Amino acid sequence: MFVDKAKIYVKGGDGGDGLVAFRREKYVPEGGPAGGDGGDGGDVIFQVDEGLRTLMDFRYQKHFKADRGEKGRNKSQHGANADDMIVKVPPGTVVIDDDTQEIIADLTRHGQRVVIAKGGRGGRGNTRFATPNNPAPEIAENGEEGEEHWVVLELKVMADVGLVGFPSVGKSTLLSVVSAAQPKIGAYHFTTLTPNLGVVDVGDGRSFVMADLPGLIEGAHQGVGLGHEFLRHVERTRVIVHIIDMAATEGRDPFEDWQKINEELKLYNSKLEERPQIVVANKMDMPDAELYLDEFTKRLDEVKPGTTIVPISAVTKKGVQELLYKVADLLETIPEMPLVEELSDLAEKKVYRLASKEEDDFTIRKDNEDFVIESPSIEKLMKRTNFTTEESVLRFARILRKKGIDQALRERGAKDGQIVRIGDFEFEFVERE
Structure with missing residues (x-):
């Protein structure tokens, strides 16, 4: 699982x-x-x-x-x-x-x-x-x-290539064809519920890891469908392979599919818009796919000229080898590490700092007839003090006096015998003679 x-x-x-x-x-x-x-x-x-x-x-x-x-x-x-x-x-x-x-x-x-x-x-x-x-x-x-x-x-997921696209466009079929992975394949939406990874052997000594990711739908950046469960995995991929149902088997327009998916990626993380992307025109073995591809190519050239489009049929494997060569060539031109803003280096650095004035301050408030002292530094001191010995108790009292807490309690009207609370502890205020 x-x-x-x-x-x-x-x-x-x-x-x-x-x-x-x-x-x-x-x-x-x-x-x-x-x-x-x-x-x-x-x-x-x-x-x-x-x-x-x-x-x-x-x-x-x-x-x-x-x-x-x-x-x-x-x-x-x-x-x-x-x-x-x-x-x-x-x-x-x-x-x-x-x-x-x-x-x-x-x-x-x-x-x-x-x-x-x-x-x-x-x-x-x-x-x-x-x-x-x-x-x-x-x-x-x-x-x-x-x-x-x-x-x-x-x-x-840490993968070189992430397959994105609407549900049922052929992502799982492609992964099963190019690798030994055996993702679940079915003629219904969201057959893939979790990422599937496969190692792809290009055939010329090169290889890369490909991830078949759950299908996207409109509104995914807001959590619709599998939403965030899917999108966070896209952030790690070095190359996005965007699969389009070029035969429009479900009645959607291929170009609108491309626009909607890219908009979801952009809304989730603006940096994904800059991620290298290859558009795969799948299901080219289906009727009318060639007509849709011509129209798709013209419209895509108008908004994003120079985009790589690879026509394939994952079922018949036509064009699949050419796709693998193009993906491997592109991977060789970009960094090996994921193109994300990593916090790893920051997390590994230790930051040493002096206690701030705020941490050393204290506040006194009334709770009915009791006085309550709130101070992170004093509460920390209390946890380290062993109150079973008289000397430790006297040392704790001296520190409170040096901090000015005794005087502050007097100014707030504290009298002999009144209860003073610090954290889970209660003390009796005693006026020194």
């Missing part, structure tokens, strides 16, 4: 907790702190495997969670970092954040890798908090939580 879309959950591993420990060795009085840092959580990494052709595996496994880092150890030993989770995807996979609909990565090359969910950093052990004023701290941090989100995977 060909699967070209999937929604999955990914989560980087949590960082390991730092350790509170002290040296307890004979002849080493007042040994001092010896708690090591926790290990980093594993990343979830997508890697392109050219041996894969569909997203079938993601129908049965939808959750991918990397391992968490090990806790810090005694004797100031660092906990082991967790191994990264490698998730293999087929070439042509686009990764989209389900919440923001932003493209995270566009994966096209074999072996290409990109981090989709970063693992959390390990917490610091008490060795890190030793100071001249506090040489034996009982403070250690919890590990950071790993990134998590739902992502949508969309597969855009």
Whole structure:
């Protein structure tokens, strides 16, 4: 089964907790702190495997969670970092954040890798908090939580040649004739529901991959018919082979067919208008096909002179070999990579930035009689703070005072005993004497 879309959950591993420990060795009085840092959580990494052709595996496994880092150890030993989770995807996979609909990565090359969910950093052990004023701290941090989100995977078939055209114009028949592929062929619309790939041997030592794509109808760019399910695959092809029913067996005008299909391609992605295209006049073994071809050629020369037109009959194979030579010749003149604006290189670059002023700011609002503090940086600090030790709690309170939160609460009218909420935690406001 060909699967070209999937929604999955990914989560980087949590960082390991730092350790509170002290040296307890004979002849080493007042040994001092010896708690090591926790290990980093594993990343979830997508890697392109050219041996894969569909997203079938993601129908049965939808959750991918990397391992968490090990806790810090005694004797100031660092906990082991967790191994990264490698998730293999087929070439042509686009990764989209389900919440923001932003493209995270566009994966096209074999072996290409990109981090989709970063693992959390390990917490610091008490060795890190030793100071001249506090040489034996009982403070250690919890590990950071790993990134998590739902992502949508969309597969855009990687083929040299894409067959486009209205339903029942002979795309599947042509693919079955020129390759070993066995697409479903029937005398009804939308016989082909998913892309079929075939390797075409031209016969002179050259070969290329051809994709028989589901038929287009008017309004496809808006999702009508198979719409977007089909059009996204066209984006990857290097050459478009536009098949026309030149015998007008279904009563449509061949030239209008050509116009409508090209308009749908243009409306979906304006760059497809520039993609090299060969027009194939199929069903030339049928009555009146020659008359329609003459009229078609005249009208096409008026709007797009110089367009290559190859008359064939996929059923009798007449003209098919000439078509293969023309396609192979054209492929040799254009780049091997798909003519799309790739985000792959951007996705592979890591961007390091300082926390913005907005991230460091906080807001205070009233919720009935309670005060609610909202601040990403403080909520992150809370998750890393181990509230089971008094020293950690005091350190957290000192940081809040330095940020000016105590003073801001007083200015908002906070009194002794009133509840202050930060995230899922509740505190009691205590006025210092």
